[in-house]
Amino acid sequence: MTASALNLRPISGSIGAEISNVDLSQPLGNAEQDAIHDALLDKHVLVFRGQELTPQKQVDIARLFGQPAIYPFLKGLDGTPEVNELLKTEEDEINFGGSWHSDTAYKARPDMGTLLYALEVPDAGGDTLFANMQRAYEALSNGMKEMLDELIAVYSSEKGYGGNRAAHMKSLDGLKSAVPTNIESFESEHPVVRTHPSTGRKSLYVSRSHTLRFKNMTEAESAPLINYLSDFATRPEFTCRLRWEPKTLAIWDNRCTNHFAISDYAGKRRQMHRVTIEGDRPI
Numbered sequence: 328m329t330a331s332a333l334n335l336r337p338i339s340g341s342i343g344a345e346i347s348n349v350d351l352s353q354p355l356g357n358a359e360q361d362a363i364h365d366a367l368l369d370k371h372v373l374v375f376r377g378q379e380l381t382p383q384k385q386v387d388i389a390r391l392f393g394q395p396a397i398y399p400f401l402k403g404l405d406g407t408p409e410v411n412e413l414l415k416t417e418e419d420e421i422n423f424g425g426s427w428h429s430d431t432a433y434k435a436r437p438d439m440g441t442l443l444y445a446l447e448v449p450d451a452g453g454d455t456l457f458a459n460m461q462r463a464y465e466a467l468s469n470g471m472k473e474m475l476d477e478l479i480a481v482y483s484s485e486k487g488y489g490g491n492r493a494a495h496m497k498s499l500d501g502l503k504s505a506v507p508t509n510i511e512s513f514e515s516e517h518p519v520v521r522t523h524p525s526t527g528r529k530s531l532y533v534s535r536s537h538t539l540r541f542k543n544m545t546e547a548e549s550a551p552l553i554n555y556l557s558d559f560a561t562r563p564e565f566t567c568r569l570r571w572e573p574k575t576l577a578i579w580d581n582r583c584t585n586h587f588a589i590s591d592y593a594g595k596r597r598q599m600h601r602v603t604i605e606g607d608r609p610i
């Protein structure tokens with residue numbers, strides 16, 4: 328099977344595709360795996376509907392891309408610690424992932440990809456937005472690109488949480504079962520423009536959620552440019568919007584995308600299973 332043998336329908340002009348002729352509950356042949364890898368490099372977000380996946384199966388699919396990671400701020404499911412349950416109940420007011428970010432950008436080796444599987448979703452709302460950070464980088468002026476190419480930034484797991492992130496996450500009703508590990512926070516330095524290890528394409532690696540400041544600059548000095556780049560990268564023409572159904576699996580490449588879980592379903596439940604995949608040090 329080649330990438331063109333996948334039944335693939337783009338979600339928007341810049342990012343994302345739905346694949347309708349793959350059953351992920353069955354073993355995949357090498358050609359099928361290669362085609363999915365190629366499609367992920369090209370589209371950055373892949374969506375598979377109607378998938379019957381146990382937590383173990385979701386971990387097995389993650390293994391096709393790399394080593395499943397243990398998320399540091401939540402306890403995983405019993406038996407499959409790589410799987411985190413993201414449950415927003417009728418009572419919860421805040422959701423998980425409700426701001427633009429790339430998963431675990433604050434780690435020295437941020438997770439390269441994420442698999443999110445929908446178990447229960449509201450009849451409307453709870454969509455996820457994705458932004459193509461390669462397209463965003465490429466659309467900047469040459470002068471801005473040259474300046475950013477030299478910049479290093481500091482990424483923090485505490486930004487936006489006012490410290491003690493683990494306790495904040497415990498306050499989400501649906502995450503009350505979460506038992507934070509003894510790791511309280513992460514801070515790492517990465518290039519603001521990272522190069523994709525498989526395609527060689529450059530992308531912006533910035534977000535309001537996790538980019539604390541530029542190296543050797545204060546937070547106040549850094550904020551205007553971080554905010555400008557975050558807004559620029561999430562212009563509609565760089566994005567797509569995923570509407571979830573139960574049994575939808577999405578896989579995305581954190582090395583060249585940002586995403587945002589929309590919290591617009593107050594009083595309703597949304598239950599997801601999430602697995603991330605270990606990545607490399609950004610270069």
Ligand code: SIN
Nearest residue numbers: 413423424455588599
């Ligand atoms: C996340 O930020 O990884 C979760 C996204 C979502 O729940 O839509």
